[in-house]
Amino acid sequence: MSWMSPKMRARTLRTAFQALRRNKTRSALTMLGIVIGVAAVIAMMEIGNGSARAIERSIASMGADNLMIFAGTAASGGVTFGGGSAHTLTPEDAAAILRECPAVRAVAPTVRARTQLVYGNRNWVPMQILGSTPSYLEVRGWTELAEGEPFTDQDVRNAAKVCLLGQTIVRELFQGTSPVGQEVRINNVAVRVVGVLSAKGSNMMGMDQDDFVLLPWTTVKRRISGSALRETNQSAAAASGSTQQTSTSDLYPGQVSLYPEQSAAQAANNPLPVRFATVDHIQVAATTPEKIPLAIEQITELLRQRHRLGADKPDDFNIRDMSEVTRNFTSTASLMTNLLLGVALISLVVGGVGIMNIMLVSVTERTREIGLRMAVGARARDILRQFLVEAVVLCMLGGAFGILLGRGTSLMIRTFKGWPTELSLGAIVAAVAVSLTVGIGFGYYPAWKASRLDPIEALRYE
């Protein structure tokens, strides 16, 4: 009837604290099991979370949240020319993806070239010469430069002769001197080095990602490789004629036109060379690695619409991602966390058994006290409640100390061993819930035993 009246609860709680204080050493030792268990759970969860996040971050730096959009295959007279041979992807596609797909964080159109770099009397053929926009660095999460500044959108519009060099190239060509401000020749075009990329190491395939030159894609397309891909596929030129662009100002509207507009007759008299403003790939970063499937869906829909593909036509592009790699890594990390958590939970259960053991001893030792309490009017349920509350209080106190100890441990590991740790609210909630459960679960039997005592025999117990 008065099971839960607040006054009763306060009194019961106070009685429990008194009883626990009466035997401080034993209470502390009993609590130790729970303290260690909870601390282990908390520390494990924090370290596990931290390493999972670190793995996630390092995978992301390898491009886990990246998507590559490849142009589709061109075919002529039954001869296919291989993936990427169709000229279907345009920089406008890239801009539209960024604008219209909410699951996308950054987009960079890219153009590839492979040729020789010359500086002074040294030369080098980089693994990758890539033309893109400044947002490429954002897509790759590579915004930190070792030196200098990245090129700008303005440089892209102007097809400026500027580039960013990777660490390997700096090492090979410059041998310790600063390359910023120097000019390198790429395919006999003099290009000024504006910045040096930070070291990135090799990617998952073992390719050196620092053996890399980044230029504005317009520069690569117009000045360095011409229309390199077009040469391999003459038949595609006619097919993609409709996407032709004649000047960069059409690509980047909003510029002030420097020249008076040409009349139709003038245009006919002065034909500009035809330039295909198609790009080889579009590289996309999703907002998070988990959003990749959503981003793929949104991009597919958008590109099919932009490329005017009917429902019966296949895609004229391919989208690839690295989600499989990501999945493997994160599942490994979570497996480890769960394993450690399992061990920690076992230690919690052992702690609970310890509590039950001590509570049973305590019931025996306090038989006379129980008898006395019954003699002065405690009902069986009062005794049950009292011992249960004692066990729960022990467990909750143990849980509280355990949380502090666990947090302290993870903090120490973070400071002294440099492991990444991360606060886990879930672990704290779980620890409190488990301590409560352990307290009730393992405290119930001793409490029940105490409440079954016969007052007369309990009073006579020696």
Add this chain to the structure above:
Amino acid sequence: MELIKLQDIRKTYRVGEVDLPVLKGISLTIDHGELVALMGASGSGKTTLMNILGCLDRPTSGQYWLEGREISRISADERALLRNSKMGFVFQNFNLLARTSALENVLMPLLYSSEPITEQEGRQRAEALLERVGLADRMDHEPSQLSGGQQQRVAIARSLINRPPLLFADEPTGNLDSRTSREILEMFQQLNEEEGITIILVTHDADVAAHARRTIHIKDGLIQDGAFASTSGEPAEPVAGSPAGSTTTEALP
């Protein structure tokens, strides 16, 4: 007026296959405000009788009226409630909570009281009681810091915290020296006279029993004498008690 009335109370323990009768038909009455000694040698059944009177145990058969209410068949919880509100207990070995102050010891029964009493009221009551038993300056002392007599005084204060009309003292002086014993017994007499509390002293010691105004002698589970107050002038009383009397005489040979 009657506080307690027993009618043919029997208690039989079963030891293995054998029935062991301990109380063989007890009938007695105790009035409000009496100071009664329950006397008998060890094994006579006086402790069992006290347990039944104190609602710690229930009789195998017979009736028990407390303040006019028949309580021989009530549940354990109801008996706990009665013990809390109607009875106080003082034990031979004091039974104080170790490492707990005298004041907290006295307050302990309030935890189980159904009476709505605030923390502060309880504390005041406990302090008044400790003053009453002469321990005003020892309230914060723990049992280990108190002498035997002082401990027993704390126990008496504890037994009175719920203001019970009835007090049981089970060999209250068994662990005390004779001077302290006399003090404790005088305190019982005082409580009986000044507060009108009915006190039942359970003892095997005739000197202790001498402090009581009436002594009930028990032997082999039967009352030998003192079952009824000698001053009882009501004619109905002996009639109600006569079956018990006859039982006694029957059982004697």
